Amino acid sequence: MARIAYLECTKCGQQISADQPQTVCPKDGGVLYVRYDLQALKPTFTAASLFGRTPSMWRYAEVLPEAEPVTLGEGFTPMLPSREYPSVYIKEEGLNPTGSFKARGMSAAVTMAKAYGLKKLAAPSAGNAASALAAYCAAAELEAHIFMPKDAPLANRVECESYGAHVTLVDGLISDCARMVGENKEKEGWFDVSTLKEPFRVEGKKTMGYEVAEQLGWQMPQGIIYPTGGGVGLIGMWKAFDEMQQLGWIGPERPQMVAVQASGCAPVAKAWDEGRNHTQFWPNASTLAAGLRVPKAYGDYLILDILKKSGGVALAVTDEEIMNALRHWARVEGIFAAPEGAAVLAAYRKLRASEFFGADDAVVLFNTGSGLKYLDVIDAQKKQAEPQQPASRQIAGIIGPY
Numbered sequence: 255m256a257r258i259a260y261l262e263c264t265k266c267g268q269q270i271s272a273d274q275p276q277t278v279c280p281k282d283g284g285v286l287y288v289r290y291d292l293q294a295l296k297p298t299f300t301a302a303s304l305f306g307r308t309p310s311m312w313r314y315a316e317v318l319p320e321a322e323p324v325t326l327g328e329g330f331t332p333m334l335p336s337r338e339y340p341s342v343y344i345k346e347e348g349l350n351p352t353g354s355f356k357a358r359g360m361s362a363a364v365t366m367a368k369a370y371g372l373k374k375l376a377a378p379s380a381g382n383a384a385s386a387l388a389a390y391c392a393a394a395e396l397e398a399h400i401f402m403p404k405d406a407p408l409a410n411r412v413e414c415e416s417y418g419a420h421v422t423l424v425d426g427l428i429s430d431c432a433r434m435v436g437e438n439k440e441k442e443g444w445f446d447v448s449t450l451k452e453p454f455r456v457e458g459k460k461t462m463g464y465e466v467a468e469q470l471g472w473q474m475p476q477g478i479i480y481p482t483g484g485g486v487g488l489i490g491m492w493k494a495f496d497e498m499q500q501l502g503w504i505g506p507e508r509p510q511m512v513a514v515q516a517s518g519c520a521p522v523a524k525a526w527d528e529g530r531n532h533t534q535f536w537p538n539a540s541t542l543a544a545g546l547r548v549p550k551a552y553g554d555y556l557i558l559d560i561l562k563k564s565g566g567v568a569l570a571v572t573d574e575e576i577m578n579a580l581r582h583w584a585r586v587e588g589i590f591a592a593p594e595g596a597a598v599l600a601a602y603r604k605l606r607a608s609e610f611f612g613a614d615d616a617v618v619l620f621n622t623g624s625g626l627k628y629l630d631v632i633d634a635q636k637k638q639a640e641p642q643q644p645a646s647r648q649i650a651g652i653i654g655p656y
């Protein structure tokens with residue numbers, strides 16, 4: 255692990271060695287960031303040096319852990335110009351392995367787990383992180399122990415089982431799943447790769463920030479809109495911008511970071527509106543966007559700080575607005591988004607209406623996953639929204655389904 259200088263606590267600044275597997279700061283439970291000697295990298299790791307490299311997140315190898323990557327081709331996803339809004343780009347994360355941005359974080363986390371010699375990894379997940387963990391564990395020949403709510407989208411459960419993961423369905427929320435991982439990990443010898451409870455998922459997800467900059471020709475957009483459950487994507491991108499500035503790839507300019515939540519589970523939007531720097535646990539969290547059903551994010555203090563520093567905002571959209579946006583995106587852009595991604599379009603419309611963003615502002619909308627992961631959810635929603643059609647009708651004496 256020569257390339258990692260140390261791990262740094264985001265709360266107290268304590269420096270911790272990365273020679274052994276670490277979770278969170280032992281003093282205050284703060285999230286640990288991986289720090290590299292960027293000044294030493296600066297002369298050779300230039301933007302121009304990326305030319306011709308592998309089109310995956312591992313093209314940024316110098317700012318990722320130095321270990322043999324466990325890779326399935328994650329990252330370097332398309333940055334599509336919107337057909338509807340000339341200044342908007344859609345970052346299409348649905349094309350990642352296992353159909354979501356979660357592949358990036360799990361590729362990095364499983365790479366390091368394997369390098370450390372860990373054998374059994376465990377995580378609670380609302381769905382997509384579970385699939386990603388299961389796939390990368392299969393590729394790395396490690397055991398995956400997954401706890402997901404029993405109402406998680408069907409695709410994720412089927413995927414996890416196919417990858418050979420140990421799946422426990424929980425009658426509760428992701429917070430209940432997290433508690434079960436916590437209660438069993440010591441006894442079972444699991445390493446907990448929960449969101450922000452180990453330092454490397456952020457490292458994988460930060461590559462989205464590198465890609466935004468590279469794919470837009472090293473020009474920062476005016477805004478980035480991101481669906482925010484655990485918030486690691488937002489946190490990772492912000493870390494990437496800081497690293498890129500130290501490397502001399504970009505200046506001090508930053509996009510306005512926007513966190514989108516569902517109105518049935520909006521702890522970050524509520525804390526933002528109330529001017530607080532921590533969230534409160536959101537009771538009875540409910541939304542069809544499974545990835546946004548996170549009642550309290552471990553890194554809430556980091557998310558709220560980034561929103562403030564970037565001049566951004568947090569807002570919530572309803573499930574109805576999400577479903578309308580999902581259908582609209584599919585028909586107008588040819589993009590079948592996950593509900594979490596569709597929430598971003600719903601948010602963009604609101605921010606245009608309120609003139610937070612103007613028509614000429616370059617804004618990147620993140621579709622974090624493929625709608626194909628949510629066929630059961632989307633189909634059920636469609637049936638609920640539409641008036642019931644008769645299952646069969648009679649024409650000229652022939653009875654049959656049409």
Ligand SMILES: [Zn+2]
Binds near residue numbers: 264281
């Ligand atoms: Zn600390």
